[in-house]
Amino acid sequence: TALRFTKYNQYESMILPMVKYLESHNVQFHYGVQVANVEFDCSDPKHKLAKRIDVIRDGKKEAIDLTENDLVFITNGGCVENSSMGSQNEPAAYNTELKEGGGWDMWRKIAAQDPSFGHPDKFCHDPEQTNWMSATVETLDQKIIPYIKNICKRDPFTGHVVTGGIVTVKDSSWLMSWTINRQPQFRTQPKDHCLVWVYSLFTDKPGDYIKKPMRECTGKEICMEWLYHIGVPEDQIEDLAANSANTVPVMMPYIDAFFMPRAYGDRPNVVPEGSVNFAFLGQFAETPRDTIFTTEYSMRTGMEAVYTLLNVDRGVPEVWGSVYDVRDLLNATVKLRDGKKATDMDMGFMEKMAVKKALGKIEGTDIEKLLKEYGVI
Structure with missing residues (x-):
């Protein structure tokens, strides 16, 4: 699967055009x-x-x-x-x-x-099981940009993909991640400002630099935690968070409700x-x-x-039936193992011999070809 992003934020790219279209057809919105x-x-x-x-x-x-x-x-x-x-x-x-x-x-x-x-x-x-927090960091000058470039190896101001996905800070106590979509994200956004989306899943745990839970932090403090994790020297962190960025945090108590x-x-x-x-x-x-x-x-x-x-004789677009496609299932299985082959698993002597014998039976067959193509063996 893959994510596709609109040019601007989803409100300006999707919601606002639909609202204007519907209003032009006399649809009433009651605010x-x-x-x-x-x-x-x-x-x-x-x-x-x-x-x-x-x-x-x-x-x-x-x-x-x-x-x-x-x-x-x-x-x-x-x-x-x-x-x-x-x-x-x-x-x-x-x-x-x-x-x-x-x-x-x-x-x-x-x-x-x-x-x-x-x-x-x-x-x-x-809500303790369904909450997480996000924050939007708006850079106000060029002082933070080199640290972003150092990680994603791209210039945020080219108008193209920046992080190419979500950057997860795997040793973060908050389990922090951040991403930068194509800039600008808003039509009226200053061209030399960059918007960074930061979020964390563990809002109740103390941070690694800011020693308190994210849910208790101001925008500036969240920015400081992020700057720490992207490699900003500690003696510059507070100044950059205060004067080179404006950070707006959002708490969402039920954001993960559909995963329950x-x-x-x-x-x-x-x-x-x-x-x-x-x-x-x-x-x-x-x-x-x-x-x-x-x-x-x-x-x-x-x-x-x-x-x-309304008894409209029209089909809803089909969902890709990956659950019925052995190729997708094999691919997903390998991805769940971080790309490691099944033959690299820790096995005892008897298990290794059984696998060796099984692989010998499929040697030269389409099954062997399929397993090699998708990195299973």
Whole structure:
């Protein structure tokens, strides 16, 4: 698999053009409105009907009544719920309380109405297991740039790929990673400023240079930890973090919720059996074979929902069936072993003899050719 990046940030490259397109076709966006609940009539399992949407508009509760001819598309849950931003001199707040009007509380109320609507608490019950933090470092001059070049061997200001992927600091106590996409990331970004995305998975552990957990750190302190790990001399770290960069941290308590252990049925089907006028969208709706965490997953749920409810005779684009392709399975197995061949495994004398005999039986066959091609032997 591979990641493909837009020229600018995803909001300017994807979201904003879609919003403008939809507005030009008279689609209405209601800002300042939260959906508290969707009320269903599930008395007939073969005829489940969304009857009412309970909303909070500018702090006041309202209701939108529905008929069978209305279509309701529900994004249940939400990985970025309760996310908070800090600043150069303020930490990002760690707020885990789920309140009315949020995606998780809404899903809880929906799930209580029918077993087929999923089990949200499988995903949001423990933010200590689902949180991580990110920070955006904006360089303000050229003093940090040489240390970036030294690691990624590229100039960040060429307009091309910079890190070529994520750089993980494997000896970081925070398990810090960082990446730089093609610059500029924003249309109005100064051409001599570079945006670095830094994130860490262990927000509760003290750092290696800043001796406190990331969740307690200001943007400046997070930048100092990153500068330490990219090789900046310690006597220059604080000055560069304070005067050559501006760092904005973000705490996301539920960002890893979709990776939590689950069973079939914990997420509702995109169009639950018996649904008349509603469907579920996004990462917490169940669609066959696809893998969460991708933009494609969310898009497929939208296609499936619309095509099903409107009886559109059109297929959702196929998911690559790698699970059924022995070549992909062999390749993945070797990658899981960091590229090491199966024949390099620690084995006892009898095991080695058994492997040797097995390899002798496939010598000169297509099986041997396949195993060599994908680095298994």
